[in-house]
Amino acid sequence: MQKLIRITTIPLSLEKLLEGQLTFMNKHYEVVAVSAEQDRLEIYGKENQVQTFWVGLTRAITPFQDLKALLRLYNYFKKVNPLIVHTHTPKAGTIGMLAGKLAGVPIRLHTVAGLPLMETRGVKRVILDMVEKITYACASKVYPNSYELKEIILDFGYTDENKLKVLGEGSSNGIDTLYFDPDSYSAEDKISLKKQLKIPDSDFIYVYVGRLVSEKGINELVTSFINLEKTNKNISLLLVGPLEDDLDPLDPKVVHYINSNEKIFTTGYKVDVRPYFALSNILVFPSYREGFPNVVMQANAMSIPAIVSDINGCNEIVEDGKNGIIIPVKNHEALEVSMRKVFEDDVFLSRLSQNARGLIQKKYERKQFWEILLKEYKELEALNKHD
Incomplete structure (x- = not known):
């Protein structure tokens, strides 16, 4: 050969x-x-x-x-x-x-x-x-x-x-949609993991998966969550990934929020991210630049819609209003509005979730x-x- x-x-x-x-x-x-x-x-x-x-x-x-x-x-x-x-x-x-x-x-x-x-x-x-x-x-x-x-x-x-x-x-x-399959996790599995993480069982969970650095939009994400939490107590933010403080560190105020806020949960780097998608309601991925982000495809394959920045890759995987929401890059006001929308509008979120997996299977298997x-x-x- x-x-x-x-x-x-x-x-x-x-x-x-x-x-x-x-x-x-x-x-x-x-x-x-x-x-x-x-x-x-x-x-x-x-x-x-x-x-x-x-x-x-x-x-x-x-x-x-x-x-x-x-x-x-x-x-x-x-x-x-x-x-x-x-x-x-x-x-x-x-x-x-x-x-x-x-x-x-x-x-x-x-x-x-x-x-x-x-x-x-x-x-x-x-x-x-x-x-x-x-x-x-x-x-x-x-x-x-x-x-x-x-x-x-x-x-x-x-x-x-x-x-x-x-x-x-x-x-x-x-994306391997047999591996990233929401049916792999039962309701009991999700309840068990929430208990391990100490996330309240009834909370609406926003999840982010990736490096915790500025260019991934973490400053905007945490700021938006803090603002939302002022009027919505039954929400949680789950950050899955390593905090990198050398090349592109987060705002010190944001690091303080992450470490001190009882409704912000961190896991560090995880080889298998599927369980964290399984227990979440939506992926929030406000990155400044990407190639073609696997994380967004993985979330959608797990029937988790995504809020993403209007940047290449993200805006091709996500069809606005179909399997997620596209927002302007580096815009925490638009991010906050979208995060509030999916929390308050069950019908809208359910429609996004129902569309997500099928779109990935069709285009990116x-x-x-x-x-x-x-x-x-x-x-x-x-x-x-x-x-």
């Missing part, structure tokens, strides 16, 4: 963002997973029955280490002669596409799952823009994981439209996405043979 090299900067992306995908592709290609963190990468390879190759990639700007990684990948590509190299995440994309181009790999693919540089300014932004252009120039094909992200890439002038393609309805890996990606590989392979 032909070799397919899949590259991410760290193994966590292989484990979470591409869960199951490489194992599926291994039935059709000889798949090799390339990433940093050698021990963790080897564990991933054994668990997913794919070959691995370690490269010292970093997430920061590290020119010397980046050059070493580039040379190591170039030599590896020359040695094993892959048909396809497919990269994910910014650093893996730049190093992987450049090494693939230099080594003469026929099919070089890069998936874009958001642009972190959008929040960057000054000289650093100029450098990152240039690096992005180099990545796309070295790629045969670039896959934005949402239609709006494709338009952003074109607006920034990173590449031409004929090099860009959104696979299916978007996303990088779809994981195995369906895998088949779309495999078809893309095979079509590119056929074109390469023809050339």
Whole structure:
């Protein structure tokens, strides 16, 4: 079989963002997973029955280490002669596409799952823009994981439209709706978990899943909840995810609220988030920027509607008034109004909940996405043979 090299900067992306995908592709290609963190990468390879190759990639700007990684990948590509190299995440994309181009790999693919540089300014932004252009120039094909992200890439002038393609309805890996199934949790399960968390059984629960940082809209979320709580005592806010206070810390006042308010509950990082969706009424996800957020798909698959920001990815998964509500980004007044609406209008919330799972099954089922990606590989392979 032909070799397919899949590259991410760290193994966590292989484990979470591409869960199951490489194992599926291994039935059709000889798949090799390339990433940093050698021990963790080897564990991933054994668990997913794919070959691995370690490269010292970093997430920061590290020119010397980046050059070493580039040379190591170039030599590896020359040695094993892959048909396809497919990269994910910014650093893996730049190093992987450049090494693939230099080594003469026929099919070089890069998936874009958001642009972190959008929040960057000054000289650093100029450098990152240039690096992005180099990545796309070295790629045969670039896959934005949402239609709006494709338009952003074109607006920034990173590449031409004929090099860009959104696979299916978007996303990088779809969603496993058999795993994210609301029927997996009984009423007793939900009552038990509420007791463990000490959430009042009759409370309406707003849930957020993800990192607790400013760019995820946590300052606005907590502020809106505090305001709502002044007139509604039987509501709770459940925050599922780690508090990160180094790169993008929360407002100190918001941290104080989180730590002191009896109706704000935190769990820290959780591998399995399904139980927390199961006991909640609605996901609130007021992020400033995303690629194609898995959390929103996961919630909807669990029949939990979502309040989301009007940003790429979120505004493609959520149809306003159908499986959730779309609000302006960084707007705590609109967020508060929407949070109040779903709490006070049972009929409206019930309609959103009833629509949510079906929409996800129709548009983003994981195995369906895998088949779309495999078809893309095979079509590119056929074109390469023809050339």
